[in-house]
Amino acid sequence: MVTIADVARRAGVSTATVSHVLNNTRSVRAETRAAVLAAVDETSYTPNTVARSLATRRTMTLGLVLSALTNPYFGDLLSAAESAAAADGYTLLVVDPHEDPEYEHTVVTRLHHHRVDGIVLAPSAQPEAALGYLAQHEVPTVLLDRFAEEGPAAGLDQIGSECLEATATLCRHLVEHGHTRIALVAGLPGLSTTEERRAGFVRALTEAGIERDPALEVSGESATEPARAAMAALLAAPRPPTAVVVGNNSMTIGVMRAVRDAGVRVPADLALVAFDDFAWADLFEPRLTVMAQPFDRIATEAIRLLQRRRARPDATPEALRLPPALVLRASCGCSPTPEVAGTPATTGRWTS
DSSP states (O other): OOOHHHHHHHHTSOHHHHHHHHHTOSOOOHHHHHHHHHHHHHHTOOOOHHHHHHHHSOOSEEEEEOSOTTSHHHHHHHHHHHHHHHHTTOEEEEEOOTTOHHHHHHHHHHHHHTTOSOEEEOOOSSOHHHHHHHHHTTOOEEEESSOOOSGGGGGSEEEEEOOHHHHHHHHHHHHHTTOOSEEEEEOOTTOHHHHHHHHHHHHHHHHHTOOOOGGGEEEOTTSHHHHHHHHHHHHHSSSOOSEEEESSHHHHHHHHHHHHHTTOOTTTTOEEEEEOOOTTTTTSSSOOEEEEOOHHHHHHHHHHHHHHHHHOTTSOOOEEEEOOEEEEOSTTSSOSSOEEEEOSSOOOOOOO
């Protein structure tokens, strides 16, 4: 088997120099670096990553814990996070805890046992066990998409979308179209994203002087089929809504199925707006008006925050809320001509 000493002899340098070139641990002259890399190619040398991790106490791996990977948003987020990690020379180990707090604790434990250098976690509605474990073992951790402000999460870096004012903006837009009977298909109870979007919906109704009707606020459990069933029940009610705000893109698919099954026309019979853009939102007829989250920025910032935490364990925690962007299309009753309008906060692009 080819060793680092063989590479050093071929390149005419020390083994330490070879190590510095391969690990980027010290500046090396360009010609020396070229000689070492040429020797690596000529000898077909493969670094012993296990030995290197023992020596450096780094495995060059990061854990990414995301539920509902089939959600189009999380697929986009995963792709952006993988690119950001790869740019730093890291590999992602991705796990789906399926919104199960017990399994969430299990998977973060397993990732820690695999000696990942840090974990990015989209926490469940009850993340106390997982967060407690991460805090106890001092695992560098960043919370993604969903915020947690109490208990073990209090000192963690966190990043996600601004949800409250963004959802209020969606609802206000429907009010501007003359709607007063507006429904909300909300996500899984207990998630910060669900509660913030519900609060934004209520804020817009209150501002407009529209009395809140609890019968128009239903849970789609952040998933397609529950959202379809909830929307079907709304449409079958004696006084169905004339407009609906949907809390995420998986639920939007379910809502659209219920609308289609009921023979309801959008936007003629029902105006529809949703939180989360996705690749085919402008391929439906009518094209969907959405609040689009900047998933690429969020994923990149999550990796940055994690690397910052690893380098500076005592740094002041950051909680970043990036603003999404209102994308006006036709499902709300607007002109079919697409237009992008920033929320009162500013603009951006992404999902949850």
